[in-house]
Amino acid sequence: MKTNNNAALKAGAAPFALALALISAPAFAQEAAPQADSATETNEPTAIVVTGSLIRNPNLIQATPVNVTTADQIALKQSNTAEEVLRQVPGIVPNIGSAVNNGATGSNYVDLRGLGSNRNIVLLDGQRIVPADLQGRVDLNNIPLALISRVDALTGAAVTTYGADAITGVVNFVTKKDFAGVDIAVSDQITQQGDGNYFRGDVTTGVNFDDGRGNAVLSIGYQKSNPVYQGARDFSNIQLDSFSGTAGGSGTAVPARFSINGANRVIDPSTGLLKPGFTPFNFNPYNIFQTPFQRFNIFAQANYQLSDAVEVYTRGLFSKNTVKTIIAPSGLFAESMKIPFSNPYLPAGAAGQFCAANGLTDAECVAARAATDPTDPNYRTFNTVVRRRFVETGTRNSQYTTNVFDYSLGFRGALTKTVNWDVRASYGESDRLQTITGYVLKSRVQDALLATNKNSCLSGNDGCVPINLFGGAGSITPEQAAYTLSPSTSSNNTSLFQVRGLLSGDFGFTVPTASEPVGFAAGAEYRRYRAAQISDTLSKTPGELGGAGGAAPDIDGAYSVWESYGELVAPLVSDKPFFKSLTAEGGVRYSKYSVRGGPKTEAWTYKFGGSWEPTEQVKFRGNYSRAVRAPNIAELFTPNTVGLTNLAADPCAGAAPLTNANLRAICLAQGAPANSIGQILNPTAAQANITSGGNINLKPEKATTYTLGAVVQNLPFLPGFSVSVDYYNIKVTNQIGTPLPGDLIDACFGNVTAASATDTACTIIRRGPATGGLDGSPATTKGLFGGLTNQGKLFTDGIDVILNYQRPIGAVKWTLNAVANVTFHSKFKATATSIDRECVGLYSVNCSFTGSIQPRHTWSVQNTFSLKGMDLSLLWRHQSSARYEDGNAFKGTIPADSGALSGQTVDFNKIDAFDYLDVTTRFNIEQFTLTFTVQNLFNTKPPIVGNTIGSTSYNSGNTYPSSYDALGRRFAVGARVKF
Template identity: 55%
Template sequence: MKTFSKRALLRASAAPAILGASLIATAAFAQEAPQAAEVETGDTIIVTGSLIRNPNLVRSTPVTATTADQIELKQNNTAEEILREIPGIVPSIGSAVNNGNGGASFVDLRGLGSNRNIVLIDGNRLVPAELNGRFDLNNIPLALIDRVDVLTGGASTTYGADAISGVVNFVTKSDFAGMEANIANQLTEQGDGHYIRADLTLGANFDDGRGNVVFSVGYQQSDPVYQGDRPFSDVSIDSFSGLGGGSGTGTPSRFTNVNTTGADSITTGCGLTGQPACNAVQGNRQVTAAGGAFRPTSAFDAYNFNPFNIFQTPFERFNMYGAGRYEVSDAVEVYSRGIFSKNTVSTIIAPSGAFGISVNVPLSNPYLSAAQRNAFCAFDINPGAGYTPRFTQAQCDAAATAQPTLADGTANPDYRTVTTTLSRRATELGPRISDFTTTFFDYRIGARGGITDTIDWDVAGAYGESENVQTQQGYWLNSRVRQALLATNTSTCLTDTNGCVPLNVFGPDGSITAEQNAFLNANSQIITKTSLAQVKGTVSGDVGFAAPWANDAIAFAIGGEYRKYGASRESDLLSQSGDLGGAGGAAPNINGGYEVYEAYGELILPIVQDKPLFEDLTLEAGIRYSDYTVDGGTGYNTTTWKAAGSWTPVNGINIRANYSRAVRAPNIAELFAPVNTTLTNLDSDPCAGVAPTQNANLAAVCIAQGASAAQLGSIINDPAGQVNSTGGGNLSVGPEKSNSWGVGLRLQPAALPGFSMTVDYYNIKITDAITFPTPDDVISACFDNITAASATDPACTGIRRDPGTGALFGEAAVVGGLPQTLSNLGKLATDGIDVQLNYMKEVGFAKWSLSANGNWTNSSTFQATPSSINRECVGLYSVNCASIQPKFSWSVRNTLSFSSVDLSLLWRYIDGVKYEDGDAFVGTLDGKEVDFNRIPAEHYFDLTSRFHVNDEVTITMTVQNLLDNQPKVVGNTIGSTSFNSGNVYPSTYDALGRRYTVAAKLRF
């Protein structure tokens, strides 16, 4: 027998026990139980968490696995959907949200951040999708996935840096032969959200089994589901008032520096009593619906953006996967793998506009009414010291028709302009749409063979690139709004080198014409590119002898690895300038990279076997040394290691423990992103409302941050719950460090055939974490003790306000907002228990299979800096705790398998959670008593019927969310926009409602 084939047979014979140690929660259904059979035909066993291909059968690190059979029963369309429903995994950015979605889907293990885990295919890294180093789950070829392994805890010794919270390993079907075609069609009960998926896979063995090739193509397409099409999300709700919420940028327009007492004439204005009377009549004002005058703004003026937003992002994907292997000789096999996909994700949000930008308006603007002009003129420029109007009535009247220059070309003294902050929604233009088109490929080639009958070598190289092109359309340009307002007639602007059309923002909704919009908007583009080159060589096997009291030989792996990352963001001039109205800030160019050389080793040492009370005692150890070189920065090196052991006193009982030291290297965004102002979330600004007028110390702090004395008392919270944030990368940040450990128990008693259970405790702590403070951390550092706060304290003066409104939101180029500076000062920690249970039993008329996965998260804390709050986020939601992490969650699948039919019911449970601060709205909404401070426990049920028509055809019908559960409404301003959308948390709780899927599989 050939040397290489002999080793393959040895591996295949061990497969069932290895897979059992991973506790794959699957059932034996009517068609076949292919898991072990498929592995037996392959030449390699993928063991997640080890570089040793033939390790001891009882592993010390628990792995949760989801099989292809479970995926088929659930009718998952994307890898993100699979992972989102595994207990212990916290929903990350994905298809259920549009605002904050950059066209990709990620995974967040244990709530420690989507950048603190690695996604693998067959144990190998792939090129990340963006500058944060995260892999886009949309690129996973589901048709070829045999199982999905999730390993919790530090895995940097095995896979290198970044695997602090663990790894997700998608294991593909090996040695596929034949043809398999799948098509699935899904629709919600409301008749929207259409989703179609089709895959075709071809494979063949050749040359008497010495080689195998497989090729798969797939297509997916989904339609949008709009928030306006669900009753709980059609109107934006303020989480703290229960009233209609939304954005402060709406229609009609809102202006600052306006005094309504001057609407008819400028006489006494605010009177002679000073600032208090002026405050009552000037400040933020909104055009009346008729467009003829100004009136005070109120919460009811907030713009309802919900109907434009979506719960299911439109998505289209083409993907290809090819793999092959061939035994060149008895001892050498070459292999290759290639993945290609092209994805287009469209994110749709409410119309653009002028989001609190400073503008100059001539008093002779043709669209100004007389009342509006008088209100601008009557603004008190010296509040608190008597009434001083901006212009007298005579000056105002003279300016009404004045041109900038006289007939002789000299400046006209009667021509006057006013400076105001404008907020106006471009409702006449339509929604903002960003199309994210990602082209991804990753190719791998290698060779493997045998040094001896028990020692293998494996050398491989891989290269991948990802290019994401974001095309933004439907955006006003701030510069053109300013240009179009500088007009004294309805035909031409005062500066007109680009076809400027004068703009009417002084009328009601509908006053902006198609010609005006055509001038105001332009498309823009941002291109994000990443690349990953890697080479890896490993020698692994066993040394040919065992310890004195053991039977299995000592196993080992040694090797080296090289990786080179590169990434860039190339923005056009519009995107770089921050000129797009409502784009959330500028998108500056970024370019950087780093490379790493690594050496590693692993050892599995059976100590005692087949002895009383020591059926098996095995120790494991590993170490990895990494040397980093950063473009333009200093290099550094890290050492990670792991130690683990498992003890089987008697058959059916296994106790295991593990400890690991892991690191995460800073990604390219954390290193190279320039300082930039974007958006974050904040529910309450201490300077808003009347509080500053009642506390002199608070007033001084607000003024030191950029507000004016005249604005105190009229500063508002953004109705959308968003504020500006300033931060960026830092070449000085170094690696994070993590210590994780776990202990577990595995039971598989012989007295209860078909039963197995594992219980595992995990504990992960991260120090020197690369973090920035939460919004409430920044606010607390300045305002928590306002009676003692100093207006010169850097914690206070670092917060920068809009000089035109005093608010923390506004034009990014003007309003710095909250400083959220990156540093290595953070700490994170989490611990909890995972439980997995499988049971199979013949019940006479059918075979009953039970599989269950559960998680209890005891704690998940985050501290951005030593002076920040050590914040607990388990069971809580807020702007500080982004996604929801429940205390308890589980999924239980019960299946009855008959001769040709499987009936399966999946029960998913999410524990109740509550608002972090407990001061959200409680009252009556639409005639019902509501409490936005808590979300009760949720139970979801999915029912599947699978019919095996014959050996070649299987029909599967699934009803997801069988009881049509609706998500709990908590309003739109209680959490992060990326997770709290449509008044709910749609990545955690099903916002689509009951859905029906019909799928067909053909096998030949």
């Protein structure tokens, strides 16, 4: 059932990430100062708050090294959403976004270091905005990209500055300040194959008033994208099994499969008898590589100088987003159904076989076939597990409609000549409604199956039409199909209220050996989160919606936090031999959490570090921090629910239990019926059931991070050049997460000879009572158990490199921006007895805790050449090779009947390094700008590894569409006018 989890619980996504910290670099060491974006827009004010610090001082712009993406780079790339911008940044691993279809949530998230999208914070001008879900994550679709001046990605622990959830860092979207004028921009994109059209339009207007004392800005935007179907690409239109190389698919197919005597059989249309064999259902053509998206957004901000001492500032955003996912048709996914022997569509031959399997004599069978009234003593029914794809009902569709507003009001001013104050409050709400259609209702199918004639159902329910499940595609008529369908809804509602007060500046004195004063920031804040999930009866009934992957339970939780914090930056030595500067810095934060219905928690976090400039050309820096992350609402309040995880091989499947008595005993102890032994199937489409939920007694995670780095800049023989190199090292203990599927299986079956059928690690696994499998109805098959605990550990380390160079070549201005990341380790250990799993450069179900693939090397190099109003930009993106974790995937020649890949020699155990080139030409004619972009210039196709080698969300269409470009060459044209 590779496609049956519309909002499936992914075990690979359950383990969460880690923390890391990087420190102190002049902003210009990372990037040239931002230029005004219009003739009347001013640059950033002199005294700024750099991302990663709360200290507001023009002489101390020395915060954590930040990867900066400018508005100009966004325009050259013609990025449409914030998710697209961040997907290109090395060190950021793709998370749920536009390339995720099965498993999408209606939102896009960022995942710094590839270790959990709930471990970083998304900020707008240094301030939190309302999260979109119960995990506290911000939807990147709500960012007003048209008004963004730059994007700061600080991939380091920032909990002392911004609070919990910032273990792996923050992404800060900085808006244009004091914008005045009108800016109108439109763009349109399309793939070379003529699909995936993406339109975007924005209008931004701003005005300075009252002799410059105030400014107001309004930006209105609209976006719409069309789907790209996997069936429209030759490499993805047929699903390939990653371990056999054959054209595979789901075991829930058409015609239907019925269980009898522990085996699965289909009805031979020529004889009406049950027989072995079936053709897997190819679901790929129905799925999509680009999810349809529509957005209306409004963003406004203003500031006004009330007096020389007080300025008022405000900001508000509203966004309405509609995201659609489309997956293969619904059906009965190993559901146990009751069928009367007198069902009018049941073939006589199959009826006779079911009679024999249920112990009926020939005479009893004949009588049962004739008994159409349940009150007749001869009326009989039988139970069978049915796997049947309802191709007649069309695709399963989910529409996520999200309305978000977030409003902020603040006052700031100067307390003294060197100390500023800032007080602000904000409130935001996010309401996301999921409406799903195309899902058959198990109860209605059961109602229609109990019919004993073709004209009416025994129940007498309005609209009930007896259904024919015993034929091939088309045997279910439109009238029969219509009765099985009904829309269902669930909603997610979140809110965030926050108040903050801050003092920052300097103490007005200096260390005797230094020339700059000691800077500080101190403040307090209060935040209150509330989140709820409300589902209708259909959504929260396990197994009722065919192929929904599990129920969507009602959830309601809240917590609040009081915090106080302080930061200090102390210049120790200035302008001395070998000591151009020597600076020490530190920070501390105290947090007190109150969880509704749960315990109160206190936590301290701190950091300290320093930087040394022996000369103005070289700086060395280092940092150490202690961080914590408190559990979020989903982790605390979600009840245990059956969902889906990825598991290709079940130890109880096949003939192995017939020859191993201990293994047989374990399978039976887990609930497998005796007649299923030897005939248990591997989870269809590599998806097994898993039971998981929240834990009100979870404790905060703990993390320690340190960094060491250097910056080289201002070289007299190489003006315009700067480079920074930073090593990061992060360890997380008490990690909140659940063991991976491999860990759960190994805990019981790792040593079958020594394992006991009474071990808790074995008996906690619960199998289907009819099939003995780990897949099937979530109402009866609990599958694996992966409850949340604090037993996990994570570790990662690596190097970040940022290089910038700018110089004239004759009349041409050449600008080079390069960012690279090398990840040495990315480890996860779920429990004390689990494998300490290394996942850098590896892909598998068990390495899905990183989301998509975590490459060892990534870089992005952009060269821009400017000449008299014309720009030519070349963006080179590189991702290093990867390989399958276990090394036992298919290697050889793709068999015939596998579409365009038939006859090709492949090795699904490895992925070569990939490179992409994007080219942009831009013409600036006075106030008008015209931009042409070709993305993936060489039309590089993604690597093919089959469809069952990784997690469902990220391994789709025989590839990893979030990590590699599955759309192919794309063309974009944009026009912009400013006045």
